[in-house]
Amino acid sequence: MTFSPLVNAPLPIQLHAFAALALIPLTITIFSLKRGNRLHRILGWTWVLLMTCVALTSFWIQEIRLIGGFSPIHLLSIGTLIALLAAVLAARHQRIRQHRRVMIWITFAALMGAGAFTLLPGRLMHAVLFSL
Secondary structure (H helix, E strand, O other): OOOHHHHOOOHHHHHHHHHHHHHHHHHHHHHHOOOOOHHHHHHHHHHHHHHHHHHHHHHHOOOOOOEOOEOOHHHHHHHHHHHHHHHHHHHHOOOHHHHHHHHHHHHHHHHHHHHHHOOOOOOHHHHHHHOO
């Protein structure tokens, strides 16, 4: 594993990747701890901010250009931003089941699903993780 491809990448890609990487242990921590307390809220807001960073920085990553400078993955970024807002509003209005469902969707679809595509050959994170 080498971080040199990532360190040499443009700033939006670096921000995107490091925020996404930080989300991995944070997600595991949040899912492991008791919900609803002060720590959950602090870690949750951190998670939301990092995920917002990941979604927003994706618009400056335009390696796959199918529709102008954008690709279908950018639709996922828009959906993620909307879902983050919905999850925060649900929590603020004590709709905990809705909050939980949306956050789980974001975790699996946006974080893990989209993250899996970054490991395909020819992608930057493939070079980071699998180069010798």
